[in-house]
Amino acid sequence: MGCSGSKPATKARTEAASGSSITAAPDIDITSLEKAQTLQHELAKGDEKAKEEERQDSRRMTSSGFMSDLGSDRAAFTSAFVVNHAGRKAVAELEKRYDTTGGTVLGRGACGSVVAVRQRETNELFAMKVVALETVGGTMEELKKEIEIQRTLDHPNICKIFETYEDQKHGEMYIIMELCTGGALVSRMKNHRHGYGEAAAATIVEKILSSIIYCHHHGIVHRDIKLDNLIYENEAEEAELKLIDFGFACEIASGREAMWDQLGTPSYMAPELWSSRPEYDSSVDMWAIGVVTYMLLSGKRPFHDDNKREKARMIKHDALRFPDHEWKGVSKEAKDFCCQMMQKQPKDRLSATAAKDHPWIKMASTIHKGEDIAVEMQRHNEVVASLQAFSEADDLKKLALEVIAFATPPSKLEELRGVFVKMDADDSGTISRAEFRNAMSLCDDVPAERVEQMYSQMDVDGSGEVDYTEFLSATLSAQKHSNASIMNAFTTLDTDGDGYITNMDIQQSLAGQMSQSAIKEMLEVATGSRDGKVSFQDFKRIVLSGLKSESKDVGSLNVAIAEMSMHPGRLSRVEPSSPTKDEDEPPRSPKSPPPADKKAAPAAPADKKAASAAPAADKKAAPAAPADKKAASAPPADKKVASAAPADKKAAPAAPADKKAASAAPADKKAAPAAPADKVMTDPKAAGEPSLEKKEPTQYL
Numbered sequence: 083m084g085c086s087g088s089k090p091a092t093k094a095r096t097e098a099a100s101g102s103s104i105t106a107a108p109d110i111d112i113t114s115l116e117k118a119q120t121l122q123h124e125l126a127k128g129d130e131k132a133k134e135e136e137r138q139d140s141r142r143m144t145s146s147g148f149m150s151d152l153g154s155d156r157a158a159f160t161s162a163f164v165v166n167h168a169g170r171k172a173v174a175e176l177e178k179r180y181d182t183t184g185g186t187v188l189g190r191g192a193c194g195s196v197v198a199v200r201q202r203e204t205n206e207l208f209a210m211k212v213v214a215l216e217t218v219g220g221t222m223e224e225l226k227k228e229i230e231i232q233r234t235l236d237h238p239n240i241c242k243i244f245e246t247y248e249d250q251k252h253g254e255m256y257i258i259m260e261l262c263t264g265g266a267l268v269s270r271m272k273n274h275r276h277g278y279g280e281a282a283a284a285t286i287v288e289k290i291l292s293s294i295i296y297c298h299h300h301g302i303v304h305r306d307i308k309l310d311n312l313i314y315e316n317e318a319e320e321a322e323l324k325l326i327d328f329g330f331a332c333e334i335a336s337g338r339e340a341m342w343d344q345l346g347t348p349s350y351m352a353p354e355l356w357s358s359r360p361e362y363d364s365s366v367d368m369w370a371i372g373v374v375t376y377m378l379l380s381g382k383r384p385f386h387d388d389n390k391r392e393k394a395r396m397i398k399h400d401a402l403r404f405p406d407h408e409w410k411g412v413s414k415e416a417k418d419f420c421c422q423m424m425q426k427q428p429k430d431r432l433s434a435t436a437a438k439d440h441p442w443i444k445m446a447s448t449i450h451k452g453e454d455i456a457v458e459m460q461r462h463n464e465v466v467a468s469l470q471a472f473s474e475a476d477d478l479k480k481l482a483l484e485v486i487a488f489a490t491p492p493s494k495l496e497e498l499r500g501v502f503v504k505m506d507a508d509d510s511g512t513i514s515r516a517e518f519r520n521a522m523s524l525c526d527d528v529p530a531e532r533v534e535q536m537y538s539q540m541d542v543d544g545s546g547e548v549d550y551t552e553f554l555s556a557t558l559s560a561q562k563h564s565n566a567s568i569m570n571a572f573t574t575l576d577t578d579g580d581g582y583i584t585n586m587d588i589q590q591s592l593a594g595q596m597s598q599s600a601i602k603e604m605l606e607v608a609t610g611s612r613d614g615k616v617s618f619q620d621f622k623r624i625v626l627s628g629l630k631s632e633s634k635d636v637g638s639l640n641v642a643i644a645e646m647s648m649h650p651g652r653l654s655r656v657e658p659s660s661p662t663k664d665e666d667e668p669p670r671s672p673k674s675p676p677p678a679d680k681k682a683a684p685a686a687p688a689d690k691k692a693a694s695a696a697p698a699a700d701k702k703a704a705p706a707a708p709a710d711k712k713a714a715s716a717p718p719a720d721k722k723v724a725s726a727a728p729a730d731k732k733a734a735p736a737a738p739a740d741k742k743a744a745s746a747a748p749a750d751k752k753a754a755p756a757a758p759a760d761k762v763m764t765d766p767k768a769a770g771e772p773s774l775e776k777k778e779p780t781q782y783l
């Protein structure tokens with residue numbers, strides 16, 4: 083089966099929408115002027131809607147004609163919680179807080195290694211990625227780009243980073259992330275040599291789509307989506323999948339969607355990336371998801387040859403084929419999905435939002451199957467009670483809950499995550515008001531206006547969307563929290579460690595994202611006094627307020643709060659229309675020596691978007707030699723330099739590194755999947771190669 087061009091679904095929708103305002107007028111006998119006016123009004127509203135959709139579509143269309151999802155949603159609520167520890171003592175702090183010696187090597191990529199580390203205080207395990215200038219080249223700022231991007235994201239299928247440490251002297255960054263012990267998708271395929279069943283594959287693909295819808299809405303293009311960069315939270319068959327490795331990711335402003343750096347992992351690179359002067363858009367992620375889907379269903383790469391030039395030629399010119407040997411018995415919808423994603427022309431590819439509505443996803447994915455979310459919510463009365471309690475809570479309690487939700491290892495919130503994912507009917511990674519209304523529609527004891535209030539309380543910045551951690555914190559509000567977790571939240575917010583949470587502490591820990599007046603009001607309400615100093619006793623009383631003496635765990639969850647680590651947090655963002663002066667101010671230095679984990683400067687200002695909007699800002703893309711950096715930031719005329727330079731070390735790591743990684747991790751083989759990954763590809767030509775395509779030089783020309 084070959085592929086022919088397809089019309090982007092969004093465009094088709096626009097046409098239908100504009101048509102509907104004229105042709106869908108009800109065929110009724112209008113007897114009164116009033117009715118006629120109402121009808122006219124409705125028609126006008128329909129026209130307006132269609133026009134607005136058209137306007138939006140024209141904004142979304144890239145120069146290639148691709149209907150992009152790219153937006154400029156602001157950084158997630160949790161971004162200020164990710165602290166970057168800088169300064170001379172950062173490495174000592176890292177050592178003090180984590181046992182980094184002898185940890186299992188979880189994987190080794192082009193950037194360096196990822197090892198398991200133990201947090202000394204809690205005994206909790208985390209993953210630590212070490213990225214070194216020596217390996218990737220460039221500057222410290224470029225090294226930090228990956229972190230700056232990943233920290234702005236808050237999605238159930240995106241690996242969460244907790245904190246980072248900066249070793250200026252040795253040019254290294256240490257990224258502390260949630261630990262995923264289930265290995266990479268590429269490793270699991272060893273058990274599925276001839277591909278996954280359609281339901282399993284479509285479910286995986288819908289999760290990937292959701293994470294990419296979310297990234298694209300936030301103006302982030304991943305540019306290295308592949309089986310190796312999708313890892314499982316734990317060893318269970320049904321474990322949650324997480325997107326990792328934002329080392330090639332690029333943040334761009336919508337409306338100026340163009341990238342020029344020739345990078346990626348060859349087998350997943352779209353045809354336009356194989357030109358000596360590529361100019362491309364976010365549709366390269368869609369192509370890569372198409373490759374992932376093809377591989378999940380067949381166990382083979384869609385275009386492969388050992389010779390890179392031949393491979394590139396195939397990607398650019400050959401029709402997508404579905405040989406009977408692997409594809410017999412696979413539905414035509416699945417094949418069509420692959421075709422729609424791997425269209426040679428970017429303009430013909432589906433956007434992530436359109437892809438999740440493709441008939442194959444609708445038919446085969448299990449994410450939104452089973453019990454209706456409204457029925458589920460009716461059953462989960464503890465969750466509903468928690469949401470109600472949250473809407474009545476003081477702002478300071480909400481802030482504490484945010485910290486607690488952020489610090490809770492994601493795997494401990496599995497059931498709540500399930501509720502969130504189901505509620506998120508459009509896979510955007512956030513809950514809209516309409517989705518919340520729908521989920522609550524069968525909870526008869528909660529009146530409609532109460533539902534609206536509950537939503538508004540969760541959506542603290544009034545963006546019209548509730549983020550993942552906002553939702554989690556609301557569902558934890560009726561939970562009884564241990565002294566240890568309350569203390570964790572307190573010390574996290576008491577930035578200067580003087581035993582009181584003050585206005586200054588909150589300003590510092592929230593990196594200017596909550597307005598001064600909101601902080602003042604929150605603390606005054608909490609303390610009942612104008613000095614607004616909150617002691618631990620006050621804080622504990624507030625966190626535990628509103629709890630019934632026999633408060634239950636949320637659902638069957640048993641959140642081990644006592645085991646939780648702690649991380650700085652904040653509550654509500656500054657209203658977009660009322661930026662505060664302190665947003666531009668550097669963080670204050672602590673009044674007294676804070677505990678080890680808080681000594682370092684707080685997170686950098688969250689709104690990085692403006693700074694990184696221009697294509698030139700995509701520095702990580704060409705990280706190696708100064709010459710490349712220049713090329714990367716040069717105008718299109720210089721693009722040839724960018725794509726011809728052999729500097730993109732990240733894309734061409736040495737083969738033995740992975741082998742070492744695999745052999746260095748005898749304790750947890752499942753978690754050290756890197757090296758044997760390529761063998762999953764059942765293509766005989768690939769068999770015996772030391773690694774998957776990641777090791778191919780991207781500047782192959």
Ligand SMILES: Nc1ncnc2c1ncn2[C@@H]1O[C@H](COP(=O)(O)OP(=O)(O)O)[C@@H](O)[C@H]1O
Nearest residue numbers: 188189190191192193194196209261262327329
């Ligand atoms: N949070 C994590 N938990 C467990 N293993 C991880 C985690 N992050 C990365 N890894 C493992 O380390 C490998 C390399 O990490 P990655 O971020 O992809 O680095 P690179 O940028 O060098 O490719 C991954 O393929 C994966 O096997």
Ligand SMILES: [Mg+2]
Nearest residue numbers: 191310311327
């Ligand atoms: Mg990787």
